[in-house]
Amino acid sequence: MVNNQEMPEKKLAIFTAAVHLIADHGFHAAPTAKIAEEAGIGIGTLYRYFKSKEQLINDLFQFVEEDMHAYLTRGFNTDDPTNRQFTQLCRQYIHFCLENPRAFNFFNQYIDSPYGTTLRTFKRSRDRGNTPQKSLLYPFYEVFNKAKKEGLFKELPNALLFTLIEGSLSNFIRDVMIGLVDYSEETEDVVIQACWDMIKA
Numbered sequence: 680m681v682n683n684q685e686m687p688e689k690k691l692a693i694f695t696a697a698v699h700l701i702a703d704h705g706f707h708a709a710p711t712a713k714i715a716e717e718a719g720i721g722i723g724t725l726y727r728y729f730k731s732k733e734q735l736i737n738d739l740f741q742f743v744e745e746d747m748h749a750y751l752t753r754g755f756n757t758d759d760p761t762n763r764q765f766t767q768l769c770r771q772y773i774h775f776c777l778e779n780p781r782a783f784n785f786f787n788q789y790i791d792s793p794y795g796t797t798l799r800t801f802k803r804s805r806d807r808g809n810t811p812q813k814s815l816l817y818p819f820y821e822v823f824n825k826a827k828k829e830g831l832f833k834e835l836p837n838a839l840l841f842t843l844i845e846g847s848l849s850n851f852i853r854d855v856m857i858g859l860v861d862y863s864e865e866t867e868d869v870v871i872q873a874c875w876d877m878i879k880a
Contacts, residue, residue, distance in 0.1 A: 690728050692718040694739050701736075701788060702781035711735070733794065740789045743782050747815050750775040755818065761826045762875065768818055769848060769871045776852045777862070783852065816841060832878050844874040 686694075696717035700709035711732050715725045729735040751771040755764070776783035789795045816837075823840050826832040832840065851870045854860040 687728075689718070689720055689724060692720065693725055693728060693735070694742055697735060697739050698743070698781050698785050702784035705788065706736070706792060706794075736789070736794050740786070740794070743786055744815050746779075746782065747772075747775055747786070748817065751815070752818050761822060761829060761831055764822050765826070765875060766871055768822060769844065769874060770867065772845075772848055773852060773867060773870075776849075777855060780856055783849075787849065819844075830880055833880055835878070840878050843877055847874050847877070 693714060697709065697714045700714060700717060711725055712722055714735070715722045718725070725735070729738065751768055753771065755767060757764075759767075819841050820837045823832060823837045827834060847870065851860065851867075855862045860866065
């Protein structure tokens, strides 16, 4: 994660400690007392920022997601051809995850957990199809909409298009992380092209 200069130092320390513990050991092995100890603060200080562990985890997910969004859209040009935009988003997603493996592990644990299911259900009801601009999905959805208008992508729901490509990208990232695949720009290009081919019209 990047160092957010606008966030109080102790709150950032809590987020950093929580990401490390959850990514390495899972939610159940990361009680608030252990997170506070890892962050170098008292448990009372943690609860001044977060009313519960659930709030801490949900707020942490939003922080990581916004961090990912900022990385993905760095240098993004809305005037570029659709295929170039798609390639950049996929490439930036891969690079962020490889550079921030604990954030990647936490993000995926959260999505697959009851925390993630509850939050996604709430957001779907609240946003009614309008994806918040700082979410991970927003830049991908914008490119999907543009590509479908141009007749480049299958007429599938954006959520399904993202599921198809994200699964391939994340599996590639995991294989690189555990040493099953050697990373190279050439391999990365092949993976991204395969993702394009999978959803093209």
